[in-house]
Amino acid sequence: xxxxxxxxxSPRNVHFFDEMFAGKGHIRDHYQSYANWLHAHSxxxxxxxxxxxxxxxxxxxxxxxxYGDGTLSERTIPFDTVPRIIPAADWKHLERGLEQRxxxxxxxxxxxYHNRSLVSAGLMSHEDxxxxxxxxSMMRQVDLPNNVHAHICxxxxxxxxxxxxxxxxxxxxxxxxxxxMLENRRxxxxxxxxxxxxxxxxxxxxxxxYLYETLCEASPNSGGxxxxxxxxxxxxxxxxxxxxxxxxxxxxxxxxxxxxVVREHKVFMKTTSGLERIDVIYxxxxxxxxxxxxxxxxxxxxxxGLMDAYRRGHVSIVNAVGNGIADxxxxxxxxxxLIRFYLAEEPILANVPTYRCQNQExxxxxxxxxxxLVVKEAQGSGGYGMxxxxxxxxxxxxxxxxxxxxxxxxxxxxPTLALSTCPTYSGDLLSPRHIDLRPFVLMGxxxxxxxxxxxxxxxxxxxxxxxxxQGGGTKDTWIAESDFTTYDPDFDKGAVC
Numbered sequence: 349x350x351x352x353x354x355x356x357x358s359p360r361n362v363h364f365f366d367e368m369f370a371g372k373g374h375i376r377d378h379y380q381s382y383a384n385w386l387h388a389h390s391x392x393x394x395x396x397x398x399x400x401x402x403x404x405x406x407x408x409x410x411x412x413x414x415y416g417d418g419t420l421s422e423r424t425i426p427f428d429t430v431p432r433i434i435p436a437a438d439w440k441h442l443e444r445g446l447e448q449r450x451x452x453x454x455x456x457x458x459x460x461y462h463n464r465s466l467v468s469a470g471l472m473s474h475e476d477x478x479x480x481x482x483x484x485s486m487m488r489q490v491d492l493p494n495n496v497h498a499h500i501c502x503x504x505x506x507x508x509x510x511x512x513x514x515x516x517x518x519x520x521x522x523x524x525x526x527x528x529m530l531e532n533r534r535x536x537x538x539x540x541x542x543x544x545x546x547x548x549x550x551x552x553x554x555x556x557x558y559l560y561e562t563l564c565e566a567s568p569n570s571g572g573x574x575x576x577x578x579x580x581x582x583x584x585x586x587x588x589x590x591x592x593x594x595x596x597x598x599x600x601x602x603x604x605x606x607x608x609v610v611r612e613h614k615v616f617m618k619t620t621s622g623l624e625r626i627d628v629i630y631x632x633x634x635x636x637x638x639x640x641x642x643x644x645x646x647x648x649x650x651x652x653g654l655m656d657a658y659r660r661g662h663v664s665i666v667n668a669v670g671n672g673i674a675d676x677x678x679x680x681x682x683x684x685x686l687i688r689f690y691l692a693e694e695p696i697l698a699n700v701p702t703y704r705c706q707n708q709e710x711x712x713x714x715x716x717x718x719x720x721l722v723v724k725e726a727q728g729s730g731g732y733g734m735x736x737x738x739x740x741x742x743x744x745x746x747x748x749x750x751x752x753x754x755x756x757x758x759x760x761x762x763p764t765l766a767l768s769t770c771p772t773y774s775g776d777l778l779s780p781r782h783i784d785l786r787p788f789v790l791m792g793x794x795x796x797x798x799x800x801x802x803x804x805x806x807x808x809x810x811x812x813x814x815x816x817x818q819g820g821g822t823k824d825t826w827i828a829e830s831d832f833t834t835y836d837p838d839f840d841k842g843a844v845c
Contacts, residue, residue, distance in 0.1 A: 363509050365768040366780060367432055378435040378828050381547055391776050397539045398429050398773060404538070410531055410589055425528060426821030427535065428772045432783060432803040436829030442505065442513060442787065443797055445697030448687060450501045450789040453518060455690035457497035457674050461487050471685055481727065482672025484635060486642065490659055493566050494793055497668040500559070501789040505697070505801075507768035514765065515697050516784065518683070520675040521667060522632050526788050527590035529802040530555060532824040550799035550827040555788070556597035558796040563598075565792030566664045567627045574627035576600040577617060579608070581633055581649045591632050610653030615663045628664045635669050677760045678704055678726040700765060706757035714761040715752065718745050721761040723752065736812060738764050767812055770823065772805055782806045784814050785825065800825040
């Protein structure tokens with residue numbers, strides 16, 4: 349594992365790559381048209397449009413749960429009206445890297461549950477796979493349509509101070525956020541339609557169609573149109589808006605466990621006219637809650653007998669069960685080697701140097717440099733259970749040291765990246781705030797990616813944590829290129845009204 353020659357610098361003491369400005373007062377070429385438009389509008393006008401956005405998001409119910417404040421409160425998603433613009437050349441590079449990474453991750457998942465050629469090659473041992481906390485033994489030798497396990501991949505991208513893109517994290521279980529990506533675009537089209545007429549911005553409205561096609565290709569039945577359902581935990585789930593949104597935009601049923609039943613190893617949906625066979629379930633429920641007969645017996649979110657029907661090939665579950673062995677943070681450092689092994693290619697997108705605390709050398713380095721590193725739980729998500737060393741107090745560092753020593757294998761550490769910034773409204777003023785990007789890769793018989801993704805922004809000054817559950821917000825993401833078809837008036841007739 350490569351080690352930095354010097355301790356990672358604190359973000360407070362380094363240069364940040366600004367997405368809009370290249371040096372003091374110099375606007376990057378791909379932002380110039382937007383900057384001219386912004387300069388022509390008064391602060392009062394922009395404030396009024398931001399307030400309109402808040403009211404519209406509240407009206408249509410785009411909310412999420414905030415778990416970190418101890419109240420389990422619901423609030424409207426924070427939305428910033430300054431877009432994050434990515435030039436076409438940068439996007440083409442990202443797109444090629446995303447496709448490559450999704451192919452390698454799917455190849456690894458299929459191999460890990462079948463032949464395990466990577467074990468013969470010495471990349472991993474059988475014990476590394478079998479003892480992984482997310483490994484699902486009942487998926488061993490289960491053949492899936494097109495050999496695809498991760499049909500929807502949410503791959504988190506950051507840009508460092510030198511402008512280089514890095515993959516920060518892979519999400520292959522139930523990645524979320526695509527509804528915010530789509531609604532952010534709708535909102536910008538409603539508030540600023542002239543921008544989409546004046547500029548060439550790649551469209552993203554086709555995502556529900558792409559998703560529907562991907563789900564159809566996952567069907568175990570080759571004949572006819574498959575019956576698809578989105579399985580949700582229910583309206584109290586923090587991402588329920590997204591579940592309902594995607595089901596509606598694909599024209600498929602939104603169901604809960606009580607709406608489904610297994611008969612003769614097949615899954616049916618209860619309807620007013622009787623039982624209807626389900627071919628594909630796009631589940632938004634974690635593995636452990638899917639089937640109380642196999643996993644947690646106390647789960648009321650799953651369907652008894654579902655795994656039996658799945659293993660027999662009578663229904664497809666998207667994403668597949670057991671994907672957690674590929675996307676936890678302890679596996680992340682191995683992805684470049686997997687790309688080389690399965691695809692015989694060099695990685696297009698770089699990994700962040702990562703220290704696996706289960707290794708003695710990495711553990712020693714991590715403990716010695718805690719004040720300079722970001723330490724994360726290998727199975728953590730949502731920005732919880734992490735230490736940002738440069739921003740932590742001595743007491744917080746010491747407490748985290750004890751947690752690492754108690755269970756080293758549960759943690760990884762990374763240098764504190766100088767995440768790029770984008771101008772963001774703080775009150776009536778524009779200030780730089782750190783951002784990341786989550787593009788969504790759809791895997792079926794072909795790979796489909798809409799140009800862009802969900803840009804998340806850390807609204808607190810100096811914060812590097814962009815998660816909405818930790819107080820972050822979102823921006824619309826524009827891929828700017830003259831070849832793209834731009835404004836779609838039909839798309840603007842959607843949910844924001």
